[in-house]
Amino acid sequence: MTTITADRPTKQYPLPDTTLTQRSVVSELRALLIMARKEWIIFTRYPSWVIAFIIWPVIFPLGAIFTAKALSGPDEASLPAFAALAGTTDYVAFIIIGLLIYMWLNITLWDVGFQLRNEQMRGTLESNWLCPTWRFSILLGPSLTKLGTSLFFLILGVVEYRLIFGVRLIQGNLALILLVLVLVIPSIYGIGVAFGSLVIRFKEANAMVFLVRGIFMIFTGASYPLAVLPAWMKGVAAWLPLTYAIKSIRDVSLQGATLIDILPELQMLAMFALIVPSAGYLIFRFTERRARRTGALGQY
């Protein structure tokens, strides 16, 4: 092999100025926001997505509502039995609240992984990863858009049901409902980040989403009272932050529960908010390191 020559070139060039591109909290936040903006722009450039986003909140809970209507019997004779389990006779509002919150959490939950997968498929994941931005920002930034749009989607669902079907979903303390939503977000992102790590590892999102989405749907009591679940399933439900979020919002909205009433659920949500994101971050760091060893980032 020819040995390396070290004698050219001799001309001295000025070093381009890189001092203007130093990382700071502000620049990192700016990066986070522009990632969200980028996703919003791409989202709005597919009009069919926007239309689906407006119609879906009305369509999704209808199946469960009509099933419940059929099961409620003549003159809604079975309603007292339902009320004994759910704490309310308003089964329509009960189902809509559960499913809308489930949908909101679901969209946010999977979005981290889906965004990563989309970037991988487009071929842009590596060019993002090449930038000196915090990896966690690249993970969370794009999904901030979905957090915002899905929150809008939740509000839209509430308004659409009020206008089209005359259902009043929010009857209790709105501030308490918002508190529950704020407390559940870190856990949702924690699970989302862990899921995103699985996407990097296995390069396939749909199969896992179908599996885990089904598990969440059943164990969180999105469309029925948790009281109907067998004991072992209730045990599993107790480990899911979504269970507490859906229950406490229903309690506040349909039964007028106060802060004291839902304090146990809030405590659980706060605990999850501390543990789940940390665990998600650790899983992500581990997977990212592994991806750099195996070259999985650029693979489809």
Next chain:
Amino acid sequence: MNKPIVQVQALSKIYQQRKPKKNGSFWSKFRPNKSALEDLVAVDQVSFDIHRGEIFGLLGPNGAGKTTTIKMLCTLLEPTGGKATVSGYDIVRQADQVRQHLGAVLTGERSIYWKLTGRENLEYFAALYHIPPKIARGRIDALLDRLSLSSRADDYVERYSSGMKQRIAIAKALLAMPPVILLDEPTVGLDPQSARNLRELILEIKAEGHTILLTTHYMEEADQLCDRIGIIDQGTIIALDTPGVLKQSIDELDVMQLEIENFDPTLTEVLKRLPTVENVVSNHLEANGAWSLALYTTDSRDILPNLINLIGTKSGQIRHMEIVQPTLEDVFISMTGKQLRE
């Protein structure tokens, strides 16, 4: 002597791959089995230095290890062994600083967002490089202008030609004005005019003081652009020097180019055994159905009668013959016995 801006010492990348199993059950895929793994050496103890302001090329066929090397240098891949620094920062321990000091174009036109405009793409990546918005706006305008993209800056990238997409990808790499630019096969898929324009742009970038590492399997490109070239094959650098010195290294060889009709390809091996012949590469030409033959010999005069005789006995007809100046491809062929495009 200045310290090289990129230093690579015995850099290696070995992947562990699952051996293909003919009779393995479905469940065996889920069972960890270390003996079912085999090592794939993608880059093997590669060493080179790149000096400030030069264009250094890694020239080799597909799968030679060029992209793996570049991906390790830009911190997307972790080396299995060896060490490398960019602007003095270690690619493993100081990955953040390394990313701050280099811009890279790896997957070309696929490295940008097609549903965004050219300007939106640059605004996006400027923020990811932590460039303050005011400075970013000025740089984006200047880059768009310089790359002749100003008039199409607010069109969706999906409506750009391949050459324009590639220029946006390069503008993205230049946004932070990094001292080192990595270009992985920058002209692949471009039409000849766009490729020529891009090569001129690369030379301009160099003239501004950027150091460039580019990978290519086009020998003319390496010859035209690079101050020094590392020829890489099967993960190993087999030669490293200036294009001129590399070509001189086979100066004692005559390179005979022949075009033959009705050539029997089995004759290639017979020709290789002739005295004074170092190597023979034959290629079927799709365009006219003839064969091209490149023959490397230390004495073309001596070989000529034998050559004509051998080809004639197999009813081949020599349509054209010339002795040509050695190219980088000839250097590669004389060292490996195969063509860059193989």
